[in-house]
Amino acid sequence: MNATRHEEFREYVASRGSVLLRMAMQLTGDRAEAEDLLQAALAKTYLAWDRINDPAAIDGYVRRAMVNTQISWWRRRKLEIYPTDELPDQPVDDHTRRSELHDALGRALDRLPQRQRLAVMLRYYEDMPETEIAEVLGVSVGTVKSTVSRAMAKLRDDAALGSQFPDLPPDPY
Known part of the structure; x- marks a missing residue:
């Protein structure tokens, strides 16, 4: 212009x-x-x-x-606003707690044996199916399932993780 x-x-x-x-x-x-x-x-x-x-x-x-x-x-x-006379309870996003949980989980993962840690990371962080994990690790699908299962049990039983966060949800399975 x-x-x-x-x-x-x-x-x-x-x-x-x-x-x-x-x-x-x-x-x-x-x-x-x-x-x-x-x-x-x-x-x-x-x-x-x-x-x-x-x-x-x-x-x-x-x-x-x-x-x-x-x-x-x-x-x-x-689509976003619904007027009401009462305000709903809004949970407060606790960034500190989330960061502490992230750090504690990272330390707990570090305590796992290498193959278990790798299997958990591929399964839950990379969202890979068991068949692909088996190919990457060069093991059978059954070995992947048992490795991930044992690793998750260790993480659930991890005393440091459980004592720091006693209100963690139980295993959904």
Whole structure:
């Protein structure tokens, strides 16, 4: 966009901004959302500024951009927001606990024999089926199953892991 068109856009926003903001307020009902909506519509208008030949059509273009953007936002939020009088209990994400669990699990894996550790890593971290693990390790599928089973039993019985995290869920199998 050349400098004159850029300056024309700046003057348009300065002169019509408050009127357009009132319309955005009517669409959203919230000042912060209205400002976001107007900014999004003006960004779209700025990109199309060279194609708008009739100065009388600019307001209509911005209004249409606001309406289309608001409808798009409304559709997206419709799937995410469910108004209610009561707030549901939100579990607090405990990053520290997750990090401690990750470290403890890493130490417990390090205590496993190499083949068991490798079998567990391939099975649960790489999500490989037993047949592929058997090919990688050069053993039978039955050996993979028993190796993973023994490794998981050791991890469940690991005293350090269990004492640090007594509320870990039991084996789902």
